[in-house]
Amino acid sequence: MNWWDDALHRATAEVLLAGALAGLVGVHVVLRRLSFFTMALTHATFPGVVAASIIGVNIVVGGVVAGAIVALGVAALSRHRSQNTAAATGVMLSGGFALGAGLVATQNGFSRDLTSFLVGSILTVSPQDLVTTAVALVVVAAVLLACARPLRYTGFDRVGAQAAGFATGVWDVVLLLAIQVAVVTIVPAIGTILALALIVAPAAAARQWSHRLSVITALAVTFGALGGLGGLYASSRWDVAAGASITLTATAVLALSTVLSRLVRSRPTAAARPQALAA
Amino acid sequence: MIEPFTVPFMGRALAELALLALICGPVSVFVFARRLSFVSDALTHTVFPGVVIGFLAGGIEGIVVGALVAGILTAVVLTLFSRGGALSDDASTAVVLTAMFSIGVVLVSRRSSYTSDLTSFLFGRILTVTPRQIAETAVLAVVILGLLLISARALIFRTFDPAGAAAAGFRTAWLDLLLNIIVALVVVAAVRAVGTILVVALLIVPAATARMLTTRLSLMAMIGTGLTLVAAYGGLLASWTASVDYGISLTSASAVVLLLVLAYLLLLPLGALRARRNHGRIASNARRSPHELVG
Amino acid sequence: MDGVAVADATLRYAQVSVGYHGTPVLTDVNLDLTPGQRLALIGPNGAGKSTLIKSILGLVPVLAGTSTVLGRTPSQARALIGYVPQTDSLDADFPVTAGQVVMMGRYRRIGWWRPTRSADRRRVHEALDRLGLADHARTHFGVLSGGQRQRVLLARAIAAEPRLLLLDEPFNGVDAVSQEAILSVLRDLSAVGTTLVLSTHDLTVARELADTVCVLNGRQWAVGPPDETVTADTLRRAYGGHAIELRDGRTVLVEP
Numbered sequence: 001m002n003w004w005d006d007a008l009h010r011a012t013a014e015v016l017l018a019g020a021l022a023g024l025v026g027v028h029v030v031l032r033r034l035s036f037f038t039m040a041l042t043h044a045t046f047p048g049v050v051a052a053s054i055i056g057v058n059i060v061v062g063g064v065v066a067g068a069i070v071a072l073g074v075a076a077l078s079r080h081r082s083q084n085t086a087a088a089t090g091v092m093l094s095g096g097f098a099l100g101a102g103l104v105a106t107q108n109g110f111s112r113d114l115t116s117f118l119v120g121s122i123l124t125v126s127p128q129d130l131v132t133t134a135v136a137l138v139v140v141a142a143v144l145l146a147c148a149r150p151l152r153y154t155g156f157d158r159v160g161a162q163a164a165g166f167a168t169g170v171w172d173v174v175l176l177l178a179i180q181v182a183v184v185t186i187v188p189a190i191g192t193i194l195a196l197a198l199i200v201a202p203a204a205a206a207r208q209w210s211h212r213l214s215v216i217t218a219l220a221v222t223f224g225a226l227g228g229l230g231g232l233y234a235s236s237r238w239d240v241a242a243g244a245s246i247t248l249t250a251t252a253v254l255a256l257s258t259v260l261s262r263l264v265r266s267r268p269t270a271a272a273r274p275q276a277l278a279a
Numbered sequence: 280m281i282e283p284f285t286v287p288f289m290g291r292a293l294a295e296l297a298l299l300a301l302i303c304g305p306v307s308v309f310v311f312a313r314r315l316s317f318v319s320d321a322l323t324h325t326v327f328p329g330v331v332i333g334f335l336a337g338g339i340e341g342i343v344v345g346a347l348v349a350g351i352l353t354a355v356v357l358t359l360f361s362r363g364g365a366l367s368d369d370a371s372t373a374v375v376l377t378a379m380f381s382i383g384v385v386l387v388s389r390r391s392s393y394t395s396d397l398t399s400f401l402f403g404r405i406l407t408v409t410p411r412q413i414a415e416t417a418v419l420a421v422v423i424l425g426l427l428l429i430s431a432r433a434l435i436f437r438t439f440d441p442a443g444a445a446a447a448g449f450r451t452a453w454l455d456l457l458l459n460i461i462v463a464l465v466v467v468a469a470v471r472a473v474g475t476i477l478v479v480a481l482l483i484v485p486a487a488t489a490r491m492l493t494t495r496l497s498l499m500a501m502i503g504t505g506l507t508l509v510a511a512y513g514g515l516l517a518s519w520t521a522s523v524d525y526g527i528s529l530t531s532a533s534a535v536v537l538l539l540v541l542a543y544l545l546l547l548p549l550g551a552l553r554a555r556r557n558h559g560r561i562a563s564n565a566r567r568s569p570h571e572l573v574g
Numbered sequence: 575m576d577g578v579a580v581a582d583a584t585l586r587y588a589q590v591s592v593g594y595h596g597t598p599v600l601t602d603v604n605l606d607l608t609p610g611q612r613l614a615l616i617g618p619n620g621a622g623k624s625t626l627i628k629s630i631l632g633l634v635p636v637l638a639g640t641s642t643v644l645g646r647t648p649s650q651a652r653a654l655i656g657y658v659p660q661t662d663s664l665d666a667d668f669p670v671t672a673g674q675v676v677m678m679g680r681y682r683r684i685g686w687w688r689p690t691r692s693a694d695r696r697r698v699h700e701a702l703d704r705l706g707l708a709d710h711a712r713t714h715f716g717v718l719s720g721g722q723r724q725r726v727l728l729a730r731a732i733a734a735e736p737r738l739l740l741l742d743e744p745f746n747g748v749d750a751v752s753q754e755a756i757l758s759v760l761r762d763l764s765a766v767g768t769t770l771v772l773s774t775h776d777l778t779v780a781r782e783l784a785d786t787v788c789v790l791n792g793r794q795w796a797v798g799p800p801d802e803t804v805t806a807d808t809l810r811r812a813y814g815g816h817a818i819e820l821r822d823g824r825t826v827l828v829e830p
Contacts, residue, residue: 030370031668031669033367033369033370035317035369035370035373036317036320036369036372036373038373039317039320039373084487084490086315087311087316087483087486087487087490088487089317090316090319090320090479090483090484090487091484091487091543093316093320093483094476094479094484094539094540095480095536095537095540097479098476098477098480098533098537098540099533099537101401101402101476101530101532102529102533102534105402105529105530105533106527106529118384118401146687149678149681152670152678153678153681156664156668156670156675156678156715157664157675157678158663159657159659160657160664160678160727160730162631162633163655163657163659163740164652164679164682165652165653165682166681194377194381196373196377197373197374197378200370200373200374201374201377204374207669210669211670211714211716212669213670216669240385240388241388243381243384244381244384244388245381245385247377247378247380247381248378248381248385251377251378367667
């Protein structure tokens with residue numbers, strides 16, 4: 001029997017890939033304080049996914065289109081100083097969710113779909129889902145790596161980055177689209193709530209351990225993948241919903257990191273070492 | 280246009296929504312001004328484990344108590360996190376939201392029929408609202424509006440000038456907690472009847488829409504209530520018409536939300552116009568925070 | 575330096591108005607700066623100092639008049655301008671080290687993809703060293719003091735080797751040691767031909783460092799050598815009657 005034929009094997013692979021992808025974009029979500037935007041994205045891409053499945057096109061395409069509209073909308077709204085972007089994001093979230101839920105409700109057997117939208121159905125992940133996630137992982141990693149410098153400059157010092165000639169608006173859109181691609185890819189497999197947890201918690205945990213972006217990113221990817229594996233194991237061990245147990249595992253990683261990193265830091269640290277620069 | 284509401288369950292649904300409109304107009308103003316959209320969204324999710332435990336412990340009657348406990352617990356936790364901690368407050372909100380919701384899911388997922396539980400949590404059962412539920416909502420409405428009435432002045436002061444309010448002797452931490460608890464109470468009052476989708480919309484959209492028309496807080500609250508009433512009436516009517524006349528199942532919660540969001544989108548150009556007119560006056564000293572990308 | 579008209583004007587503003595959305599914040603600005611000149615912009619809060627600096631970068635549009643920066647339009651000249659923003663506009667929590675911040679000054683040259691070269695790293699080290707921060711290259715930016723942060727940002731601007739350096743309130747919340755370090759570096763830069771424009775509300779510093787002072791409040795009230803511009807009379811007019819003169823000839827401002 002092929003290794004990939006086992007649902008649990010596929011779930012394991014998906015959880016590793018999704019955890020890595022989530023950790024990768026999660027670092028930026030946490031640093032730029034985009035958690036609410038991410039939450040809104042998970043809900044606002046929902047009507048796109050539903051509409052795509054009703055029309056019969058690839059649901060990832062539907063999600064990407066809806067997500068891109070939302071990401072561009074947020075970027076446009078956040079350029080307006082007077083706009084309360086938190087409220088605008090909230091409006092998008094509730095509007096998108098209501099539209100998606102309304103669309104689902106017109107179909108038969110909708111409560112199962114809705115539930116899997118919220119908490120995912122990682123145990124029914126298909127080989128094609130795996131390929132999609134892997135491709136998204138490669139694309140997002142490449143984009144984030146290639147754009148590391150402008151993204152760092154814009155995140156740290158917006159006005160300075162503009163003054164140095166970076167089109168900060170463009171870089172915002174690049175970042176939002178990268179997050180959007182990650183969200184759209186992982187939500188169908190693991191659900192909205194889990195997607196948010198996997199994006200935010202491992203990155204927030206990694207943030208506790210280092211002040212270097214490269215280290216934080218590596219840690220976030222590791223924590224994301226480990227949290228996924230641990231949660232999957234707990235789920236099969238105690239027979240609870242996989243999505244929920246992965247979320248709780250990721251939360252536990254964060255709680256542990258917060259406590260342990262404080263303990264480690266409270267010890268006297270060595271004075272600043274002679275430098276070797278990196279960029 | 281009135282005829283569908285002579286059917287008892289439609290009339291009760293409208294009454295429940297009218298009560299919620301009365302609360303959500305003023306509460307959403309504070310949610311808007313204090314940028315608590317994410318906190319509101321989080322509270323709608325975090326009451327879920329309370330709903331589940333309440334139901335398991337005390338049946339239908341236990342739900343409100345369970346939700347109340349979970350809601351107030353979250354309000355306390357979120358207030359603590361927002362006052363400085365290891366995490367930025369949006370990340371901690373996200374974590375509390377997902378963790379609490381997952382606890383609820385773990386609890387229901389051990390029961391066989393959990394998909395329908397989740398569905399009713401999302402959509403509520405507005406069309407099966409009982410007189411008893413309306414009474415419960417009315418009681419909570421009185422409590423919420425009473426709390427707001429007493430604390431409005433302090434809350435407004437704290438919203439626009441946190442340092443000034445603290446200097447004037449207000450305990451800002453307690454005020455923050457109070458506002459979070461008020462939002463939690465709204466969620467508890469509404470969630471069983473109308474579901475999370477509608478609650479979160481009712482807490483965010485009315486004031487955000489009213490803001491396009493006015494800058495005065497009291498007027499924003501009234502316009503918010505008015506808009507919600509219109510949307511509630513229109514949404515229930517649309518969902519009735521769609522299912523009775525056309526055989527399309529349009530959930531009333533979705534219909535109400537979509538009407539509210541439609542009003543927001545239609546008024547968006549008006550808001551942009553107002554902002555532009557005021558721009559020259561405020562531009563010079565309005566500084567963007569580094570995190571304005573998504574407030 | 576490249577041959578084009580380096581000679582005279584680093585910056586030339588004639589009858590310039592700047593502002594947002596067609597509403598001017600600042601009008602009647604006339605400036606003519608040559609290499610090595612040190613201009614201080616003074617005026618009350620909201621006078622338009624930051625707006626003027628951003629207009630030199632092309633981040634705030636020029637609504638009227640003619641503006642030339644290094645022989646081009648402001649936004650074309652951006653690559654040749656160094657800019658030190660106010661530290662409180664930054665995200666101090668962002669995980670970057672002081673060395674990485676200074677390296678940002680080189681991003682324009684190395685692009686956003688090529689790896690850094692040893693020449694870049696040497697420039698960064700030199701810039702940090704000039705500001706007395708060579709030991710802090712690997713320190714997280716967020717744990718530095720206000721004065722150290724300001725020095726790092728100046729080092730970043732220097733690492734870009736600008737011909738025109740703009741500083742927005744560089745002495746706000748800065749300790750005495752940092753202020754001395756910054757002043758001495760600025761003097762050195764000016765001596766080798768870098769033009770300086772800085773906004774400040776510290777009249778003593780303005781007098782000490784600048785060879786030209788521009789008094790602003792909604793419009794340009796005076797421009798010229800400090801002795802002619804930082805006078806009780808001018809300041810009283812520009813600030814609306816809140817300047818008082820002390821006996822030793824120093825002017826002290828009292829803002830309402």
